[in-house]
Amino acid sequence: MQLNAGCELQFEAQGPTPLVLMLRPRSGAGQWIMREEYQITPSVNVTEFTDMYGNLCQRLVAPEGPFSIHFSATVQTADAIDVEPGAPYTPVEDLPDDVLHYTLPSRYCQSDQLGDLAAEITNAVEPGYDQAEAIRKWINENVKYQYGTSDASTSAVDTANARVGVCRDFTHLGISLCRALNIPARMVVGYLYQLKPMDLHAWFEAYIDGRWFTFDATQQQPRGNRITVAYGRDAADVAFTTQFGPMTLNDMKVWVDPAEIAEN
Known part of the structure; x- marks a missing residue:
């Protein structure tokens, strides 16, 4: 489109x-x-x-x-984003050099503090794509989208505790939970067609089976017609x-x- x-x-x-x-x-x-x-x-x-x-x-x-x-x-x-249920986890030792740093904690994504929650969400889920999708779905169903409930200092740990936020917060939490499972994840900012209310938008990508896949925890179903403007570790890189x-x-x-x- x-x-x-x-x-x-x-x-x-x-x-x-x-x-x-x-x-x-x-x-x-x-x-x-x-x-x-x-x-x-x-x-x-x-x-x-x-x-x-x-x-x-x-x-x-x-x-x-x-x-x-x-x-x-x-x-x-x-018009659509790629989905691949069952795509296998990429072992850390096989990650490209320029992807490896996306497994580490960053300013807004304290993945080292969210391991227990990540394990709980993905219990009995096959490693890889299905884990990232379980994380996306859990955030969509358990975190309330509401303006004015967070600010520029809100981190993934804050969102995990408050269970409320906006797309930036949903994204930071998704990234952190993936990284807690040693799945590389990065923040993406840009535009999404028919976003309601219309605004600049954020989502995350996870590196699985040798490539990046898109996950948007604010949406109930996979949606295409996205325009990517920037990538980074978290919001500090993509203002x-x-x-x-x-x-x-x-x-x-x-x-x-x-x-x-x-x-x-």
Whole structure:
């Protein structure tokens, strides 16, 4: 499916403020970037680099006063995500070097503290894909989705105890429980078609049987039509905006709509 997706951010900077943005998706598995547009008002110099996870990042300095960022893209997306019940666990000794660090605890994903819960959730489940799916299903059924119940400091352990949160919290918990079983897991942020309410979204991927599979604990069934923007260990690696100074986000709009395809 071809989707038009994007976001508009309205800031007020109290002084010149360095920013790192992570708003541009790139073509890859399940998506092809057909068109994109980036508008920054007022115009400033922008440089771009690729971080250690392969994400496209933009550096700039926002001037004092109102500052806006508009990004939009037309993307060809996969209508479904791959599922493979029964896919076997990949032993740690067989993991690629660049996947191994996704088995370790990170800032928001204290997998070393969630081993008992992971074992309880996956009791009698075959190692591998079925464990990750059991974790996704357990979070979906046992953690309440509710805005305003967490903040930027909320961790996976906090969510496991409170049993409430938003997509970021669901994702951190899913990652942590997978890692507690030595299944590599990483955070993904981007867009999901027909997400309700519409917002920037987060889910997780688990490395099983030699490849990455998508799991979204906020959804009851596997859903495609996703646009990936960034990957990382947890939210600390995949912030859409990172500011280095006093700056207020006054408004944010996000949209994902079917693209109008011109007929020949």
